[in-house]
Amino acid sequence: DGGITQSPKYLFRKEGQNVTLSCEQNLNHDAMYWYRQDPGQGLRLIYYSQIVNDFQKGDIAEGYSVSREKKESFPLTVTSAQKNPTAFYLCASSQGKPYNEQFFGPGTRLTVL
Amino acid sequence: AQSVTQLDSQVPVFEEAPVELRCNYSSSVSVYLFWYVQYPNQGLQLLLKYLSGSTLVKGINGFEAEFNKSQTSFHLRKPSVHISDTAEYFCAVSDPGYSTLTFGKGTMLLVSP
Numbered sequence: 165d166g167g168i169t170q171s172p173k174y175l176f177r178k179e180g181q182n183v184t185l186s187c188e189q190n191l192n193h194d195a196m197y198w199y200r201q202d203p204g205q206g207l208r209l210i211y212y213s214q215i216v217n218d219f220q221k222g223d224i225a226e227g228y229s230v231s232r233e234k235k236e237s238f239p240l241t242v243t244s245a246q247k248n249p250t251a252f253y254l255c256a257s258s259q260g261k262p263y264n265e266q267f268f269g270p271g272t273r274l275t276v277l
Numbered sequence: 278a279q280s281v282t283q284l285d286s287q288v289p290v291f292e293e294a295p296v297e298l299r300c301n302y303s304s305s306v307s308v309y310l311f312w313y314v315q316y317p318n319q320g321l322q323l324l325l326k327y328l329s330g331s332t333l334v335k336g337i338n339g340f341e342a343e344f345n346k347s348q349t350s351f352h353l354r355k356p357s358v359h360i361s362d363t364a365e366y367f368c369a370v371s372d373p374g375y376s377t378l379t380f381g382k383g384t385m386l387l388v389s390p
Contacts, residue, residue, distance in 0.1 A: 168320075195376055204286065206367060206382035207321075214376060222377070254320055262371045263309050263328050266378060268320030 166191045168269035170255050175274045177249075185240045185272045187255035193267070195260035196238035200224060201252040201271075210253075213238055214260050242274065249276045279304045279370050283381035290388055292360055298353040298384045300368035309371040310351040311378065312342055316364045324366070327351060338362070363388045 199207040209222030227246025256266040313321040325336025
């Protein structure tokens, strides 16, 4: 089955620690995206990548970093510089054109203690 | 810059009643419009999209939406809802010049027996 996997589903970390969230897709999509979801805030774009080895900041990139070394993988690192990292994180992918739908993974809920 | 406004944060409705979830967007150019649904603790799933052509768009699970360019709206409707339609619904807009989506803050549809 083609799709997007995110792991783990729940993640707990202590304040001040960096943490990396995994996102893998086997849809052969060119573009991948990371969103942050907070209650009542909708989805806010953190980073996106339209091709391998290239990525752009979204609306709320501060305190986050990404890499895109392989087409199928787009890991997100939440650094200690992110002031309020507790949130639900969603990864998505698409063919990369504006009219293409985005396909979403199941999400990772990060709680920083 | 684009923006999406979902006018209602929650819409309570009884089972088998009709429902309309409202969405307005602002953009200076032609846009592509999407509605997604999110069940608790899951990723988003596409309900329907408007790219061009007929302003009435039919989607999955009996939902439909109407694009109104003069009112810059893309309201989602269903003639008879089920308990299983309880979920959060997101409207999103894509600028033809970009491959990113701007999401509204979501509307929680609460269907009760």
